[in-house]
Amino acid sequence: MSPIHHLEEETLISLLQKKDQRAFNYLYDHYAGALYGIVIRIVSIKEYADEVIQDVFVKIWRYIDSFDAARGKLYTWIINIARNSAIDYVKSKSVQNEQKNQSLPDIVDVKEKHNFSVSTQVDHIGFKNVLNELRAEWRELIEMAYYEGYTQQEIAEKLNIPLGTIKTRTRGALLELKRILKEYE
The missing domain is CATH 1.10.1740.10 (RNA polymerase sigma factor, region 2, helix turn helix motif)
Structure with a gap:
């Protein structure tokens, strides 16, 4: 085979x-x-x-x-x-x-x-370049959630930011990542 x-x-x-x-x-x-x-x-x-x-x-x-x-x-x-x-x-x-x-x-x-x-x-797939295109506050959330394994609640506590704000920023970050990734296609 x-x-x-x-x-x-x-x-x-x-x-x-x-x-x-x-x-x-x-x-x-x-x-x-x-x-x-x-x-x-x-x-x-x-x-x-x-x-x-x-x-x-x-x-x-x-x-x-x-x-x-x-x-x-x-x-x-x-x-x-x-x-x-x-x-x-x-x-x-x-x-x-x-x-x-x-x-x-x-x-x-x-x-x-x-x-x-x-x-x-992780970077051999080039994803680090994509993350670097995000605003710093969004990049931090994505890295904490997807690379460090924090839940949104844990991120809110660690950064001393309301949970609703974390959820809104994470959604914004994911939408922006989606837009950026479409440009790479």
């Missing part, structure tokens, strides 16, 4: 829905780095991120039939799966208990080891 070198999104989705192994390999080869970048920013620890990435690809494989192209791009759908899986993992009781039992130097050391590579992992 020879590998696939280029697939249009529509063809990739169709092949994944048919459970084509080569399409899954293509998906992994072309998207794993970007998804890993998002997951590691939320999870912070390589071993945990590896677990989450495995879970993300299993979910994509299992639930590809629920993907609706009318609601958005495949890339957006898999990014949301990765982000939500990472947030769920971090918020799980076992991880929270393990984090409480870990010494501070261990946590700091792990973050220092991974921070430099995360931005390059």
Whole structure:
């Protein structure tokens, strides 16, 4: 079985829905780095991120039939799966208990080891350039929500801004991102 070198999104989705192994390999080869970048920013620890990435690809494989192209791009759908899986993992009781039992130097050391590579992992898809086109206050919200895993409530508390304002700004930021991304098509 020879590998696939280029697939249009529509063809990739169709092949994944048919459970084509080569399409899954293509998906992994072309998207794993970007998804890993998002997951590691939320999870912070390589071993945990590896677990989450495995879970993300299993979910994509299992639930590809629920993907609706009318609601958005495949890339957006898999990014949301990765982000939500990472947030769920971090918020799980076992991880929270393990984090409480870990010494501070261990946590700091792990973050220092991974921070430099995360931005390059995510940026290989060029999304950093897109984010840089947003106003600074919008960019901060998107980074906190999608890369650091904060909920809107947590962002409001952290920035000391009313929740309604956070929701309005986030919506504005997402609409602007949508407009910017259309220019890249």
